[in-house]
Amino acid sequence: MEVLLTQLFNGLSGGSILLLAALGLALTFGQMGVINMAHGEFIMAGAYTAFVVQKALGDAGVSLLVSLPVAFVVGGLLGVVLEATLLRRMYHRPLDTLLVTFGVSLVLQQLARDIFGTAGVDVPAPAWLSGPLEVFGFSFPRTRVFILVLAIVAVIVLAALLKLTPLGRRIRATVQNRQLAESSGISTRRTDLITFFVGSGLAGVAGVALTLMGSISSNLGTSYVIDAFLVVVIGGIGQIKGAVIAAFVLGVVQSWVEYSTTASIGKVIVFALIVAFLQLRPQGIYVVRSRSLA
Amino acid sequence: MNTGFNRDYLQISDLRVSFDGFVAVDGVDLVVLPGDLRFLIGPNGAGKTTLIDAVSGLVPATGSVQWAGTELLGRKVHRIARLGVGRTFQTATVFENLTVLQNLDIAAGAGRGVRTLLRKRSQVPESVTEVLATVGLTELADAQAGTLSHGQKQWLEIGMLLVQNAKLLMLDEPVAGMSAEEKDETGELLQRIAADDRTVICVEHDMDFMRAFAASVTVLHAGKVLAEGSVADVQADPRVQEVYLGPGAHTAAEVEAVMGEAH
Amino acid sequence: MNIRSILSSRWAVLGGFALGAILLMGVAPAVLSDFRLGLLGKYLCFAMVAVGIGLAWGRGGMLVLGQGVFFGLGAYLMAMHLKLADAPASTGVPDFMALISSDGVPWWWEPFRSGAVTLIAIVVIPAVVAIVLGLATFHRRVRGAYFAILSQALAAAFAIWLIGNPRSTGGSTGLNNFKGFFGFSLRDPANRLMLYLIAAGALLAMIAIARQLMVSRYGELLVACRDAEERVRFLGYNPATIKTAAYTVAAVMAGIAGALFVPIVGIISPNDVGIVPSIGLLIGVAIGGRTTLLGPVLGAIAVAWAETSLSEQFPSGWTYLQGLLFMLVVAFLPGGLASLAPTLRDWRKHRRSDTAAGQPGVAAVPEGSA
Ligand SMILES: Nc1ncnc2c1ncn2[C@@H]1O[C@H](COP(=O)(O)OP(=O)(O)O)[C@@H](O)[C@H]1O
Ligand SMILES: [Mg+2]
Numbered sequence: 025m026e027v028l029l030t031q032l033f034n035g036l037s038g039g040s041i042l043l044l045a046a047l048g049l050a051l052t053f054g055q056m057g058v059i060n061m062a063h064g065e066f067i068m069a070g071a072y073t074a075f076v077v078q079k080a081l082g083d084a085g086v087s088l089l090v091s092l093p094v095a096f097v098v099g100g101l102l103g104v105v106l107e108a109t110l111l112r113r114m115y116h117r118p119l120d121t122l123l124v125t126f127g128v129s130l131v132l133q134q135l136a137r138d139i140f141g142t143a144g145v146d147v148p149a150p151a152w153l154s155g156p157l158e159v160f161g162f163s164f165p166r167t168r169v170f171i172l173v174l175a176i177v178a179v180i181v182l183a184a185l186l187k188l189t190p191l192g193r194r195i196r197a198t199v200q201n202r203q204l205a206e207s208s209g210i211s212t213r214r215t216d217l218i219t220f221f222v223g224s225g226l227a228g229v230a231g232v233a234l235t236l237m238g239s240i241s242s243n244l245g246t247s248y249v250i251d252a253f254l255v256v257v258i259g260g261i262g263q264i265k266g267a268v269i270a271a272f273v274l275g276v277v278q279s280w281v282e283y284s285t286t287a288s289i290g291k292v293i294v295f296a297l298i299v300a301f302l303q304l305r306p307q308g309i310y311v312v313r314s315r316s317l318a
Numbered sequence: 319m320n321t322g323f324n325r326d327y328l329q330i331s332d333l334r335v336s337f338d339g340f341v342a343v344d345g346v347d348l349v350v351l352p353g354d355l356r357f358l359i360g361p362n363g364a365g366k367t368t369l370i371d372a373v374s375g376l377v378p379a380t381g382s383v384q385w386a387g388t389e390l391l392g393r394k395v396h397r398i399a400r401l402g403v404g405r406t407f408q409t410a411t412v413f414e415n416l417t418v419l420q421n422l423d424i425a426a427g428a429g430r431g432v433r434t435l436l437r438k439r440s441q442v443p444e445s446v447t448e449v450l451a452t453v454g455l456t457e458l459a460d461a462q463a464g465t466l467s468h469g470q471k472q473w474l475e476i477g478m479l480l481v482q483n484a485k486l487l488m489l490d491e492p493v494a495g496m497s498a499e500e501k502d503e504t505g506e507l508l509q510r511i512a513a514d515d516r517t518v519i520c521v522e523h524d525m526d527f528m529r530a531f532a533a534s535v536t537v538l539h540a541g542k543v544l545a546e547g548s549v550a551d552v553q554a555d556p557r558v559q560e561v562y563l564g565p566g567a568h569t570a571a572e573v574e575a576v577m578g579e580a581h
Numbered sequence: 582m583n584i585r586s587i588l589s590s591r592w593a594v595l596g597g598f599a600l601g602a603i604l605l606m607g608v609a610p611a612v613l614s615d616f617r618l619g620l621l622g623k624y625l626c627f628a629m630v631a632v633g634i635g636l637a638w639g640r641g642g643m644l645v646l647g648q649g650v651f652f653g654l655g656a657y658l659m660a661m662h663l664k665l666a667d668a669p670a671s672t673g674v675p676d677f678m679a680l681i682s683s684d685g686v687p688w689w690w691e692p693f694r695s696g697a698v699t700l701i702a703i704v705v706i707p708a709v710v711a712i713v714l715g716l717a718t719f720h721r722r723v724r725g726a727y728f729a730i731l732s733q734a735l736a737a738a739f740a741i742w743l744i745g746n747p748r749s750t751g752g753s754t755g756l757n758n759f760k761g762f763f764g765f766s767l768r769d770p771a772n773r774l775m776l777y778l779i780a781a782g783a784l785l786a787m788i789a790i791a792r793q794l795m796v797s798r799y800g801e802l803l804v805a806c807r808d809a810e811e812r813v814r815f816l817g818y819n820p821a822t823i824k825t826a827a828y829t830v831a832a833v834m835a836g837i838a839g840a841l842f843v844p845i846v847g848i849i850s851p852n853d854v855g856i857v858p859s860i861g862l863l864i865g866v867a868i869g870g871r872t873t874l875l876g877p878v879l880g881a882i883a884v885a886w887a888e889t890s891l892s893e894q895f896p897s898g899w900t901y902l903q904g905l906l907f908m909l910v911v912a913f914l915p916g917g918l919a920s921l922a923p924t925l926r927d928w929r930k931h932r933r934s935d936t937a938a939g940q941p942g943v944a945a946v947p948e949g950s951a
């Protein structure tokens with residue numbers, strides 16, 4: 025029972041990290057079809073933003089809360105620059121965006137190494153997140169609980185943004201039918217930019233959360249970005265709820281497989297499970313019907 | 319077993335297609351015999367394209383589609399194609415980076431073995447040469463398909479059906495965007511194809527074209543068959559007039575204006 | 582007779598191959614030092630992978646980001662055999678294993694004591710992995726983007742597995758320090774020359790195979806699948822089979838390249854098979870021209886050469902350059918340098934005010950679908 029609950033919590037916690045990393049991709053990949061490999065480096069940029077903010081403010085308690093919006097803006101601006109310079113000319117070649125953004129990711133990683141050095145840096149967690157949280161006699165690390173809550177809040181805010189605001193309607197309209205959206209007066213260019221800003225900003229937020237998990241270095245993003253893409257693949261394109269389910273399922277499954285075997289064979293097993301799952305549902309959990317031939 | 323009625327014909331019964339609850343084809347029964355040039359007309363959204371999609375295996379459907387005695391529903395697209403069922407698309411889809419000749423050669427070769435596939439094409443298959451002439455693209459055999467005009471692409475698509483040796487041809491708006499002259503040529507070509515004992519179904523919006531070349535007509539409306547018969551029968555049918563012109567009685571002149579003059 | 586038809590005639594092709602063979606197998610060994618020749622041998626291994634990528638990606642439209650896995654499979658299989666053959670006859674346990682533990686050789690290493698089994702496995706295992714993964718994804722019509730992501734996930738999982746099992750795979754250091762190659766000492770320069778010649782011969786053979794596939798009817802079909810997969814289905818073909826075949830050929834080429842890489846370079850480690858090296862293999866192909874036959878080969882050799890020459894002196898400079906190349910070439914010159922050639926030719930023709938004959942080609946970079 026003890027083990028079961030701990031594993032379940034570890035799974036949910038791992039899932040919440042995956043979800044934070046994947047949420048932005050659900051927008052940029054899921055809604056816009058861009059395979060942004062630099063998403064991982066936007067996460068890294070968010071983490072280093074937290075590092076810099078803490079250096080500037082000195083107070084770990086306040087700096088975490090300040091870092092979240094700052095990192096959102098930093099990630100978002102990086103995304104906007106990328107979209108406006110390179111990706112905008114590539115919407116008809118979605119697969120090629122993967123290679124272009126891979127190049128961006130190489131450059132950003134090297135920049136981080138040149139600026140912050142190759143050794144990892146630590147961002148101490150604030151005092152109010154240190155130690156465990158006791159619930160019903162079980163104890164959970166407060167940092168993990170914070171990340172779980174942060175992920176849930178991010179999902180709720182994003183869902184509300186898409187469902188309830190005019191901006192959300194514009195984004196959904198542009199995704200579903202670009203021409204129609206354009207002819208009904210929506211500036212699809214601006215919508216693309218804003219979508220990319222929000223999606224990349226979420227990567228920055230994920231980066232701040234990751235500073236609570238350990239030291240950060242230039243390759244922080246690479247270890248998360250593939251898993252984050254897998255979350256969107258499993259969830260199905262164009263649906264936030266698919267990504268949420270997929271992230272938590274993947275988190276729990278990964279934690280169990282790695283607990284019952286070893287971390288290294290666990291990855292291989294999870295990969296096989298995903299390929300098998302796609303045999304059943306090649307489009308992921310949620311399918312968006314479209315009439316295109318492809 | 320050759321009883322004189324071993325003819326390959328298409329029999330659709332109670333065909334239904336729905337998209338997340340929206341019923342696009344709603345219990346269609348349809349029989350088309352070889353030699354027929356059947357036009358499938360109906361307002362936009364009537365379900366004409368979806369019907370073709372269902373027969374060719376692109377969308378899942380319920381009911382039954384029997385072709386030459388074989389049930390098509392539930393089969394994979396490429397298996398249905400190998401049974402001699404071919405189709406074209408509302409927006410012409412050809413292999414733009416290949417030449418006209420290469421397009422046709424690929425269409426002719428679904429049954430080729432591995433050894434033939436791994437060799438270079440040493441000579442043009444006879445069927446391809448013939449079809450090039452039939453669809454009038456001999457001159458353009460080495461042109462890249464992407465450079466063809468819209469009408470030429472449609473002809474190439476029809477040519478691909480012919481070299482594929484499809485016995486059931488379903489064409490989705492083949493003359494959209496063609497000049498009057500091109501339309502006539504296409505219509506005559508379709509008549510010749512049907513006369514060759516093939517079964518041809520042609521979805522069309524163009525009423526003049528329909529009147530000029532249809533052997534028989536089926537009118538589809540809101541996923542259901544509204545009327546069926548000769549061109550004159552269908553034009554005279556008040557329900558068809560209602561769909562095209564709105565409810566109420568219509569003068570002969572009105573009918574003529576929209577649906578053309580009855581022969 | 583115009584230039585093009587002379588160039589494409591059978592004799593010209595044979596002449597081209599003869600020229601390539603003379604350059605690679607005659608001139609290069611004569612003018613290069615042993616050390617440089619070894620480096621060239623390594624580049625040729627990357628070029629072999631590139632030939633396969635050009636086929637699967639350029640002609641087939643499959644974004645194969647996991648070629649490091651097949652390269653690694655071939656390499657590790659060969660490395661296992663070499664380590665076992667080098668092991669002292671008394672124990673039969675390779676040096677690195679004896680250092681870490683006394684458990685002996687894992688059971689799944691045993692078959693590779695046999696050279697024949699190893700050589701067969703180098704071809705068969707990558708092929709089987711590619712067939713299974715290819716059919717699984719292409720049959721179920723998994724999106725192109727999903728396939729690209731799955732390939733990367735496979736590369737990541739493979740590298741993590743290698744690192745996590747140091748006892749049987751050498752972990753992050755990998756396998757190295759090979760002494761012999763099927764009975765020939767790797768210290769002997771004559772044997773190293775022989776290895777280089779084998780690599781050059783293998784590359785030429787792979788180019789010949791890729792050329793045959795590209796000019797054949799199968800090659801046309803593959804391009805058709807790349808550009809309009811659904812349409813191919815309606816003609817009665819199963820695109821999954823067509824694509825899996827090209828993917829498998831590419832995988833086998835990568836496997837053989839890996840197997841030759843091991844004795845030539847003397848080390849294989851997870852650094853050569855993970856996500857970054859797997860994607861890195863594509864940049865040369867993109868620069869040279871992904872849809873052409875020789876573009877990927879030349880591009881891969883040039884990039885590998887640039888990496889060796891630059892990364893020692895300016896390690897961070899090389900990373901920036903590699904990143905910029907990906908960004909600029911793929912975004913602004915998707916056809917690679919090869920796509921400049923027709924432009925140049927047109928320009929020269931224009932100057933001579935010749936009429937340009939329409940020239941069909943499959944070189945146009947397709948608008949991929951995700
Ligand atoms: N893939 C699809 N998903 C949802 N609805 C569809 C799809 N395909 C067609 N429809 C709907 O089915 C109806 C019939 O469409 P269609 O067969 O294209 O009509 P037609 O070809 O007669 O103009 C339309 O209302 C259309 O919106
Ligand atoms: Mg239609």
